[in-house]
Amino acid sequence: MxxxxxxxxxxxxxxxxxxxxxxxxxxxxxxxxxxxxxxxxxxxxxxxxxxxxxxxxxxxxxxxxxxxxxxxxxxxxxxxxxxxxxxxxxxxxxxxxxxxxxxxxxxxxxxxxxxxxxxxxxxxxxxxxxxxxxxxxxxxxxxxxxxxxxxxxxxxxxxxxxxxxxxxxxxxxxxxxxxxxxxxxxxxxxxxxxxxxxxxNWRPVPLREGVFFRGKVIYRDGDVEKINTKYSSPILDLVNDTITDGGQALVFVNSRRRAVSLSKILADRLELDPVEGAEELSEKMRNSSEVSSLNEELSQLISSGVSYHHAGLTVEQRREIEKAFRNGILKVIVATPTLAAGVNLPARRVIIESSERYVAGEGSEPIKVLEYKQFAGRAGRPGFDEYGEAILIARSTYEVEDLFKTYINGSPEKIRSKMGSPLKFRTYLLSYLVTFNGVNEEGIERYLEKLLLFRQTSEKKLKELVEDSLKMLIEGNFVIATGGTYLPTELGKYVAELYIDPLTALYTMRAFTKGKRPTEFSIMHLIASSPDMPKLRLKSREMVSLDDSLMQYLPEMLLGLQDRDIEYEEALAELKTAFFLLDWINEVPEQEICDKYDLGPGDIYSFIESASWIAYAIRRLAEIVPGAKLYLSLLDELAVRVEKGVKRELVELASIPNIGRVRARRLYNAGFRTIDDIAKAGEERLKRVEGIGDALAKGIMSFALKKLSNKS
Ligand SMILES: Nc1ncnc2c1ncn2[C@@H]1O[C@H](COP(=O)(O)OP(=O)(O)OP(=O)(O)O)[C@@H](O)[C@H]1O
Ligand SMILES: [Mg+2]
Known part of the structure; x- marks a missing residue:
């Protein structure tokens, strides 16, 4: 057709x-x-x-x-x-x-x-x-x-x-x-x-799947191909083979650390010929984030035709890297699974280093067949290559067989509903009740019938799940049961529309009704203890010092450990997350934060995105908690500080569009304290501030003048 x-x-x-x-x-x-x-x-x-x-x-x-x-x-x-x-x-x-x-x-x-x-x-x-x-x-x-x-x-x-x-x-x-x-x-x-x-099963570009073992790739169709093993390292040899053949390679690894170290090894040992455009991009990367060590690392790698790709990089850095791979400036990318879904890249060969992944607390686990198929599917995309290859690496004859059986000849797993956990279920049940503004038993039945879970779990389990969730929602005053109808309360609506876990709301209300005066730290800790907030990962060597801090900071926390049902390690992770937020709002440079917490700028961005949302939600909740109204202005200010990562005196300047923490500080140091100051000073003086070019100065000025005229 x-x-x-x-x-x-x-x-x-x-x-x-x-x-x-x-x-x-x-x-x-x-x-x-x-x-x-x-x-x-x-x-x-x-x-x-x-x-x-x-x-x-x-x-x-x-x-x-x-x-x-x-x-x-x-x-x-x-x-x-x-x-x-x-x-x-x-x-x-x-x-x-x-x-x-x-x-x-x-x-x-x-x-x-x-x-x-x-x-x-x-x-x-x-x-x-x-x-x-x-x-x-x-x-x-x-x-x-x-x-x-x-x-x-x-x-x-x-x-x-x-x-x-x-x-x-x-x-x-x-x-x-x-x-x-x-x-x-x-x-x-x-x-x-x-x-x-x-x-x-039709595919426009044939995908040859195979396993590498002892210098040879064994393909699914029975072909066996010898690879030049001059590097005596499966990945180096496979990548080298692809590039010598005029193709590009994408290597999937299971940790960021490995992505970085492997890309360095590849850059050092392959010694690829420089490609036109590589130097230019390498220069561009030198200023690509606030974290100069990272910029430097990427810049060096890129001039050698290799890069890594993971969520610790900023969105712009990732985009540049993908673009450079498309333009052929980069010959190899070593990526974590974040690059696996839906993207079209010119990878002739995808290499999957390991079919196992380390999961904290669980040890090594095999990756899903579904994941393997998604990795493999990045190879051989239409318009780029005549064929694609996906290669797994085996360490023994037994593993060769196993990889074929499990992954290459295996089928993706069945999709299983993940709604069965009570923690998740109550949030979505509340959202349903709010969306339909209250329903009766039949209404609940209608919702259940539309869930995948309905088909995949027993009637008894589902009933328990609904009962437990309703009980929690009613006890927390998110829902009231009246005359056979479950009606969301104002609080319930508020929480569903704020898009937070009802537990975040319970904690916040409990925290404020205790009458303790909140501090910078205690609010950061409240944010960190929300179930909506992802936690920084704990390292075993930090446990002792975090334990000391826990004792020291406990009196300042708005919620004691007994107020919530949490485990000791979780309490330490929350504290670490609170310290990270505290550093952020006190303008500790990104470079230092990255080093101290072992993060990339992309991680800072994603943690802060969640934290800003929760800070905003806490501020909104405070409006309806008696006794919390006193703190609204403090909470307003902290919400901006979390979003922008600035000290108190920069709150006003950081509200200007396109002004982040670094530029706001520069403006402040150049003598600007308020938006009024800027409006009065004029564009020329603005342009003298480091990092403020013509276009930005214009934008800032028009924003400042508008603000000024709105006031008068
Ligand atoms: N009929 C067609 N003829 C030629 N090229 C096509 C045709 N349909 C799609 N393409 C191109 O093929 C490439 C892959 O298509 P697309 O990204 O839609 O695949 P997909 O099935 O969504 O893959 P994935 O499962 O990896 O997300 C795209 O570059 C697309 O423009
Ligand atoms: Mg797609």
Whole structure:
């Protein structure tokens, strides 16, 4: 089937032809035959690189161009939502589609979304939006759920599962298009979301899977290929072999530390010829973050044609690295699994260093088949190579067999609902009650029936789960049971709309009703003790000193250890996290924070993102806790300080758009104390401040003047 034969808008057809695409891939054709363009729900479980996401893109545009309604594109990761948004604007920019990317800020129904046709977002953000019951929701006629196998993920799975259940009840007539390359129980999932299943093993670019052992790659088809083993190291030899052959390699490792060390070894020993553009990028990396040791490291690596890629890097650094790999400036990337989902990179060969991963507290565990298939699927993407290769490394003959059996010839695991944990369940049950503004027993039954969990757990377990959750929600005054109806209280609504765990709210209220005066430390500790806050990892050598600090700081904490049911090690991890936040709001330089807590700037960003959200939620909760009103201005100030990482005197300056902690400090040191000072001083004086160029000075000035005129 040709794209030109599809019942698409002629302008869209021209676009497709302009991208050099002519013929549909067979799985795409099958999805269309099953009614994708006639509004049918479809679950597409077909190979990596078989054009699923691309087909979703076309369907989205067609839906909008035919005036059927809005489209929501959902992805598990911000980076993927962002990439899709960029694709829409890059390839279809002149079609006048109103496309928007929205992530973060969980406390709004975002009325502006009313004006957009295509909304690219994450599962979390959409879940938070739905709780506000926005007016525009009923105009959504197509929901695209990319990478739906994330249902099996501990963290994102329940978000997605509950979101799907709510949407099925709220907008039952909108079309669902769900995609994944790796679902073991595709029939079950299709039946759950009431979709037709499209399944196929066809791949546009052949993927040769194999195992490396003693100098040879043994392929699935029986071929055996000798590799030049001049480095006597499997990875070096495999990478060298790929590059000598004119290809690029992507190596997946299981820890960041390994990604960094292996990329250094590769850079040192392979001694690749420099590529044009490498020096320029290497220079650019020298100023790519506030952490100069990291910049230096990346800069050196990149000039040797190699880089690592993990979540400790900033988003911009990661994007630059991916781009450089696409442009051929980098020949090798050593990545952690964060690079595994959905991306199109020119990797001819994917090498998977180990099929085991260290899990804290559990020891080594085998990776999932699903993960392996996603890693492998990054090789051989259309438009880049004629074929792709995915290679595992064995250490014994036994392992060769085992890797073939488990991974290469294995099928991805069945997707199992992760909603069964009481901790998760109560949050989503509350969200359902809030979304529907109270329901009776039958209403609860309706929700349960829409969950995957309903099909995967016993009736007895489900009943217990509901009873326990309702009990907690009623005791915490989030819900009241009256006349057979479960009604959310004002507090319950507040908490669901703030997108926090009800426990965070309970802790906050308990903390403030004790009448203790909060301090900088005690608020940071309150944030750190929220179940919504990820914790910094504990190292065994820190235990003793953290234990001392625990004794010392205990009197200052708003909640004693007995106020919450937590384990000793958790208490230490919370304390460490609180110290990190305290350093952050006291302007300890990022470099120092990274060294002290063993983090990258990307980690700081993601911890601070969560912390800012919780700081904001605590501030909002304080409005409704008697006795906490006294502290509102302190909490306001601390919320800004957490978000921006500044001391008290910089709160005002840091509220200027595009002014972070470093520039705010420079402005302050140059004599500016307030926005008024800036408005009065003028652009020329601003430009004399280090790091403030023409464009930024203009922006700051117009912001300051507007503020000034609003005041008068
Ligand atoms: N019919 C087609 N002809 C040529 N190229 C295509 C066609 N369909 C898609 N492509 C291209 O193939 C590449 C892979 O497509 P896409 O990213 O949609 O795959 P996918 O199935 O979503 O993969 P993954 O499971 O890894 O997310 C993209 O660069 C896309 O533009
Ligand atoms: Mg995809």
């Amino acid at each position: 040709l794209f030109s034969e599809l019942p698409l808008h002629s302008v869209l057809k021209k676009k497709i032809a302009g991208r050099g695409l002519r013929e549909l891939y067979p799985p795409q054709e099958e999805a269309i035959k099953k009614g994708l363009f006639e509004g049918k729900n479809i679950l597409m479980v077909t190979q990596t690189a078989s054009g699923k996401t691309f087909l979703a893109e076309l369907l989205a545009i067609d839906t909008v161009m035919k005036g059927k309604g809005k489209v929501v594109y959902l992805s598990p990761l911000k980076a993927l939502a962002d990439e899709k948004f960029r694709d829409f604007t890059l390839y279809y920019g002149d079609l006048n589609l109103r496309t928007i990317l929205t992530v973060g800020n969980y406390d709004s129904d975002e009325p502006r979304l009313e004006r957009y046709d295509i909304i690219c977002t994450t599962y979390e953000k959409m879940d938070s939006l739905v709780r506000h019951r926005p007016n525009w929701l009923e105009k959504v006629s197509l929901l695209i759920i990319d990478e739906i196998h994330y249902l099996d993920d501990e963290k994102r799975g329940p978000v997605l599962e509950s979101l799907i259940a709510n949407l099925k009840l709220m907008i039952p007539n909108s079309q669902l298009f769900a995609l994944s390359a790796t679902v073991g129980n595709s029939e079950e999932i299709a039946s759950w979301i009431e979709a037709e299943l499209v399944e196929s």
